[in-house]
Amino acid sequence: MSRTVFRAVTGALALVAAAALIPLGSHAWAAEGGVVIGGQPAHVKDSPWVVALSSRDRFGESRAGQFCGGVAVAPKKVLTAAHCLSRAALGVDVASLRDLRVITGRDALLGAGGKEIPVREAWANPGFNPITNAGDLAVLTLAEALPEKSVVPMAGSGDAGYAPGTEAAVYGWGDTTGNNDYASSLRAAKVSVLPDAACAQAYSGGGSGTYDASTMLCAGELLGGYDACQGDSGGPLVARGRLIGLVSWGDGCAKAGSPGVYTRISAAIGWMPGAG
Template sequence: MSRTVFCAMAGVFALVAATAAIPLGSPAAAVSDSIVIGGQPAHVKDSPWVVALSSRDRFGETRAGQFCGGVVVAPKKVLTAAHCLNREALGVDVGELRDLRVISGRDVLRGTGGQEAPVQAAWSNPGFDPTTNAGDLAVLTLADALPAKSVIPMAESGDAAYEPGTGAVVYGWGDTTGNSDYASSLRSAEVSVLPDSLCRQAYPGGRDGTYDASAMLCAGELLGGHDACQGDSGGPLVARGRLIGLVSWGNGCARVGSPGVYTRISAAIGWMPGGS
C-alpha cells in the first residue's frame, strides 16, 4: 500500500523491486497531463528544499539512481519515509548502501549543477509499522552541508497549515500517470488538506489501509486527479510555506475517494532523535 518507492530502474533487481512496490489496488486511469499526477513542472530554485534520494549501485544510471524523495529541514538533515530505507525496498540493509546520496539543486535528475551530498548516517523511526505505515519517518544526516536557503520550516501542532481546505503542494520525480510513466524532471501537484473524518472514511481499515490521524494526514481532491504516486515517497507536502507532510501511502494514485496519505510532520517532530 505504500505510495512507494520505485521508479523506472535498470537491471533485473530493479524490475522485480518496482513490481513489488506497486500498491495493492491497480491505479485507475488518472486525470493527468503527464506531470506528477494532475500537476505541472516545478523548479528547485523555487523549492530548494526538495531533494531526490539516489543509489546508482542499486537502481542504475537511468534516473541518476533516484528511488525516493526527501526534504531538507537543516543544512545536514533530510527527512524521508522510513519505508524508503527498509530492506524490502532497497534489497539490502541501508547500512550496506555505500553510495546513498541526496541530489539537491537539480530539476533534471541527470542534469548538471546542484549538489550530490553523501549520506553519513540514516535513522529510521523504530516505531514505524510497515503493516499500517504509521510512524513512516526516516532522518538522513549528510556528510556535506547544503545551503541554508535550502531549509524549509516544519509546521508544529496547531499550525493553521493543517486546517482542512488549506491549499498544499506535493513534489516529486515519480510516476506521472499511474501507469509507470516516471518523470525525469521535478514536478508538483496542487492538492487540498482534507478533514480527518473524510480520511477515516476513505481508509477505515482492511485491505485499503487504516487512517490514523495522530500520525497521518491526507490530501488530494474529492474527485481525484491530483496526487503523488510511485517514486514520490518521502517527498514533501508543503502548505503556507511550511512542511506539513511526507508522501507515505495510498490506494492507487489520484483515485476518486482515495486521497494520498502523508506522514504528519507535527507528530514526526516528536519521533525524531532529540525531538527536532
C-alpha cells in the same frame, strides 16, 4: 480487493509519481502525475529544499539512481519515508548501501549543476509499522551542509497549514500516470488538505489500509486527479511555506475516493532525532 501501496521505488517496484503525489505505506508507493499526477513542472530555485534520494548500485544510471524523495529541514538533515530505507525497498539493509546520496539543486535528475551529497548516517524510525503505515519517517544526516536557504521550516501542532481546505503542494520525480511513466525532471501538484473524517472514511481498514489521524494526514481531491505516486515516497507536502507531511501511502494514484496519505510532521517533531 484493492491494494494499498507505498510511494517509493523498491527493488522490484518502480516508484510512480502522479498528478498529486501519493503517500506510500506497506502497500503502494508514491509517484508524480502529469508527472506528479495533475501536476506541472517545478524548479528547485523556487523550492530548494526538495531533494531526491539516489543509489545507482541498486537502481541504475537511467534516472541517476532516484528511488524516493526527501526534504531538507536543517543544513545537514533530510527527512524521508522510513519505508524508503527498508530492505523491501532497497533489496539490502540500508547500512550496507555504500552509494546512498541526496541529489540537491537540480531540476532534471541527469541535468547539470546541483550536487550529489553522500549520506553519512541513516536513521529509520524503529517504531514504523509497515502493517498500519504509522510512523513512516526517516532522518538522513548529510556529509556536507546545505545552504540555510535550502531548508524548509516544519509545521508544529496547531499550525494553520493542517486546517482542512488549506491549499498545499506535493513534489517529486515519480510516476506521472500510474503506468511506470517516471518523470526525469521535478514536478509539483496542488492539492487540498482533507478533513480527518473524510480520510478515515476512505481508509477504514481492510485491503486499503487504516487512516490514523494521530500520525497521518491526507490530501488530494476526493474526485481524484491530483496525487502522489510511486517514486514520490518521502517527498514533501508543503502548505503556507511550512512542511506538513511526507508522501507515505495510498490506494492507487489519484483515484476518486482514495486520497494520498502522508506522515504528519507535527506528530513526529517531538521524537525525531536532530531534525531541529
